[in-house]
Amino acid sequence: MSRADFNRSVLEFLARLGEVFSAPHLAMNISIAYIAIQLQVLRSTLTTLGVIVGVSSMILIATIGEGAKWKIEQSVNMMGSNMVILSAxxxxxxxxxxxxxxxxxxxxxxxxxxxxxxxxxxxxxxxxxxxxxxxxxxxxxxxxxxxxxxxxxxxxxxxxxxxxxxxxxxxxxxxxxxxxxxxxxxxxxxxxxxxxxxxxxxxxxxxxxxxxxxxxxxxxxxxxxxxxxxxxxxxxxxxxxxxxxxxxxxxxxxxxxxxxxxxxxxxxxxxxxxxxxxxxxxFTLTSTKEFVAQSLSIITAIQLGLVAIASISLLVGSIGITNIMLVSVSERTREIGLRMALGARPVDIRNQFVVEAALLCLIGGVLGIVFGSLFAILVSNALEWPFSVDFPILVISLVTSVAVGVLAGAYPAIRASRLTPVEALRHD
Amino acid sequence: MNIESHQQPPDRAPLLKVEDLHKIFRVGDQDIHAVRGVSFSIHAGEFIAIKGASGSGKSTLLGLIGGLDRPSDGRIMINGREMSTMSAAELAQFRNARLGFIFQQFNLLAGMTALENVELPLLYARVPLLERRQQAMAVLDRVGLADRAAHRPAQLSGGQQQRVAVARSLVNKPSLIIADEPTGALDSQTASALMALLTDLNDEGMTIIIVTHDDAVAATAHRQIFVKDGQIISDHVHEQS
Incomplete structure (x- = not known):
């Protein structure tokens, strides 16, 4: 199967999927976005790097944090949860x-x-x-x-x-x-x-x-x-x-x-x-349960701090996406003009670019999950901890990625939708 | 020059009616009066060439008729509907339902196959996938390119690309096809083949407006409107051959 054939089947699949869920509109925008992205593989990858790094950091932080919590619980369980520690x-x-x-x-x-x-x-x-x-x-x-x-x-x-x-x-x-x-x-x-x-x-x-x-x-x-x-x-x-x-x-x-x-x-x-x-x-009296609770809350606090840092990466990533979408809108001004001439309403053009940015970020999010998980597996193996990724973390990562895409794509998309067809068509 | 020579039977309402159309561009601190009070009517089934030198205002006029641009003053009625009062979204739907466009540079999207390019207007008309495929395939067949459906524009010759564009302009069954220098990027042989295709379409009843500065191309049309300095200076109908 050649690459073109493969792309065609993917498009076909997306289009049919969209129609199954009676959202031909979204399906259309996804196929348009897919074409635009796969025409610019290198640029798209570089664009989503911020999202990839942000999401993989999140996965890593979540996984390692959970591992550390497991380790603490395990070490306390070895002594038993029926213990108190008295210290001078x-x-x-x-x-x-x-x-x-x-x-x-x-x-x-x-x-x-x-x-x-x-x-x-x-x-x-x-x-x-x-x-x-x-x-x-x-x-x-x-x-x-x-x-x-x-x-x-x-x-x-x-x-x-x-x-x-x-x-x-x-x-x-x-x-x-x-x-x-x-x-x-x-x-x-x-x-x-x-x-x-x-x-x-x-x-x-x-x-x-x-x-x-x-x-x-x-x-x-x-x-x-x-x-x-x-x-x-x-x-x-x-x-x-x-x-x-x-x-x-x-x-x-x-x-x-x-x-x-x-x-x-x-x-x-x-x-x-x-x-x-x-x-x-x-003197101080601490039960192992309290000790576990305290340790876990410390780990959670550290995790939150790290998530904040990872969010900065996502923020920077979103600025990169806004930037590249502006370039994309400017490069494809003629295409926008043509689509308008053929019947695309301003809202269609806006949605097209928002969906493109969101899809770009979703792909970045998926890659981020893959890389983050691979890295987390390496770390877990080195520390001899069990590896597990929580399902909610995956959902949160993907939803965040799409949200970043929608926000980052909004401004370029609105700019594209405000072009007049005749000017856009004249654009070189 | 017999400006009022195109009289049509009075019982037929015009497909397109342009009344005292003006378009003024502001460039720097200068006003450019590109279209100055143009009025004319077109009836269904006509094949019209709008002729003029570059800068005569003929392309601006075409953009106004096609609803791609808004007039500074005057009215454009198509099928009895006034275009200048429509919102951008209404205008888009109107273009989608009523008009077909053919451009000098073909304007096919490079990432898509011929079939998908032809499908584009149907996509914006929210036609479901399978119907879209069938209708697009039918018009591609009509322009003789059914066997090139899966080719990308880069894999097609200039003449073939323009025929794909013709198919795209037809696929929504428009009332009017608007062609802006459609032969401008073609050699003379392919150009005449394309004009033969347009003539065939007109013979089947399609109304066509073509903007050109090429006399040979203009001669194919039944009616010629000559534009200079933003005004119509002649408008006459050929003897049908």
Missing amino acids: APDGNPAGGAAGRLTVRDVDQIATKLPGILHAAPQIMVYSSLVAGNANSRTNVVGITDDYFAITKAEVARGRLLSDADQRLKARSIVVGATVARRLFGSDDPVGRSVRVNGVPFEIVGLLAGKGKSLSSDPDDTALIPLSTAMQRMRAAGARAHDAIDLAFIQFGQEAAIEKGEEAILSLLREKYRVGENDIDP
Whole structure:
């Protein structure tokens, strides 16, 4: 089938489609526009570049944003949605720099006094320098208890997890994440090797199983030591209590118990620290659900910002289309005159150019979806996320493209429709 | 010169009646009086040549009769309808239904086949696709180009292109065909073939007005109107051969 034959069949199809939907008028304009566009393939492509870039950015932003949301939900689901995180950070902006307060005893009290709690995992988190030979890694070292493993279901790829004996003996045992191991030992087995954490020698007893990638932080850039060891060796001088901790995961037996549980935890701690009605809590309670909601809203905000930027591309694209349509009207003045002589009303001429601009943009929109999706597939594969495009996003992209076309084409089209036939026919 | 020699039987109402037509162009700060008080009538079935040198105002006159331009003063009636009071849209529909145009430069659209070019007036008349195809094919056949229906203008000779244009002017079954120097871009042999085609159409009853500066072409017509400086200076009917 030659190109001309193909074009002819496409036209035939469009015309019949139009008549099926009893819109011969629109069908006519679409076929006219199709002819005009395919006569100027290169120019049409360049013209729609702005729309292509704008729409593909939108698809990319939407897809990657959805992927990031999926990742957050997935990582939280691994821990379970029945969890709250208690941290020793004042809830809100403390006047006079009030310090946060939270201790192992607080967590023990919560775990023993309140009903429905499955695990409570107090933690100390210290951003530390890990050194082995010439290699080093700046990593968050987390002091943990057995409950941490129960909640996070962390596993080792090699070696072992921290044991009761490690806790009891305040052993200098450390379990490292894959990223830390790679920084310190390359591809060598880290288990059994020695590493200095802020100058203190530790023995690596295990390598954590990898958790994969995420956009912002690397979950494998971590190292775990016994909480007892951390309290003894890593607590900064001047801590309020000998058993001060940075945060605790508290897991409830049932998701339904969380709301009541949160209230109970808050009143217990407020009473203990004598927090007045108008005071700021010296601790912060976040449920994983809240955490997810917050993270998702942050991602949504970022997405909106990026969509605004992509819209600028569409705006610039629409100016390009207005420009090229003005050129097209001027080049085809004679054609306009002829069509008028043969019976085209001003409104027919106007519609012809509006439809042409809209069709041009629709083609740009479709190409944008294709390129955006291809790029999103590449990114999703690299991040090991699932790829999916929401149907509403596709519809929005296409509708936006057509709207841009109609708006961009309106002025040139109206100018074309105001030509007088005799002058237009005389035009060279 | 016998200006009033074209008397027609008084019982027939004219197809076209032009009364005291004026057209004034403003160029810079000068008024150009291109048509100065022209009046004449045309009856159905006539074959008329409007002759004149370039700049005589004959093309302006043709544009006015064809409803492509608006007069500064005067009236044009076709089929009893006054054209100067019509809106642009009404005028377009009127041209579509009543008039067929043939131009010197053929004015075929390059991206379309001969058939699609012929279909154009039917498209604006909102004729459905299949009917459009049939009617366009029939007139292409009438001008002897049925076998060239799928060709683009660039694949046709000048004479063939002008015949496609003739087919296009016929397809809406107009009351009047208006041809502006139709042989101007053709060699003499093709030109006479085209004039033979127009003569045939006239013999079948079609009213034709042709603007030309070529005496041989004008001689084909039954009636010749000579225009100079925006005025008719002669208007006479040939003896029918």
